[in-house]
Amino acid sequence: MGFEPKVLIVLGSDSDLPVMATACSTLEEFGVDYSLRILSAHRVPQEVAAVAGDAKNHYQVIIAAAGMAAHLPGVIAAYTTLPVIGVPLQSKVLDGQDALYSIVQMPPGVPVATVGIGAAKNAALLALQILATGHEDLSKALQQYKQTMAETVLVKDSRLQTMGYKAYLAERGEQK
Missing domain, CATH: 3.40.50.1970 (Rossmann fold)
Structure with a gap:
């Protein structure tokens, strides 16, 4: 380049x-x-x-x-x-x-x-x-970025499934 x-x-x-x-x-x-x-x-x-x-x-x-x-x-x-x-x-x-x-x-x-x-x-x-x-290095960094985003979503999903929506919202300070 x-x-x-x-x-x-x-x-x-x-x-x-x-x-x-x-x-x-x-x-x-x-x-x-x-x-x-x-x-x-x-x-x-x-x-x-x-x-x-x-x-x-x-x-x-x-x-x-x-x-x-x-x-x-x-x-x-x-x-x-x-x-x-x-x-x-x-x-x-x-x-x-x-x-x-x-x-x-x-x-x-x-x-x-x-x-x-x-x-x-x-x-x-x-x-x-x-x-x-x-640029292969940049491609790998973007792949890692997307993987980290995916892992974050899955952790949130797991917490929601374990806690239920009311406790999850309360933990976030968003009472419903």
């Missing part, structure tokens, strides 16, 4: 950072480098085009997050052949549905993979899975 796997994360606004910090910490957990940028598709479109056009020289996957009109992921995808993962973000007006529809409904020839509203962790995990196709 020529260089270590690296992800570009682009935010439409600095207000997106609290949600997208989860993507950063997930990539860090797996030891994958990333760059983080704030670039608005509407306020600095030339810079978005330049960064997206040059991305193939530095990255293998791009995660782009935006709310409301959420054009950022699609604009980036128009200027690169790299996989682009769009993260629709919640807004005050339509609760993120506007961003979701904007990102998921791309025209033919300009694909953007889309995760759920505010699903920064899933965006990072999808980026890791894409990168893992060419």
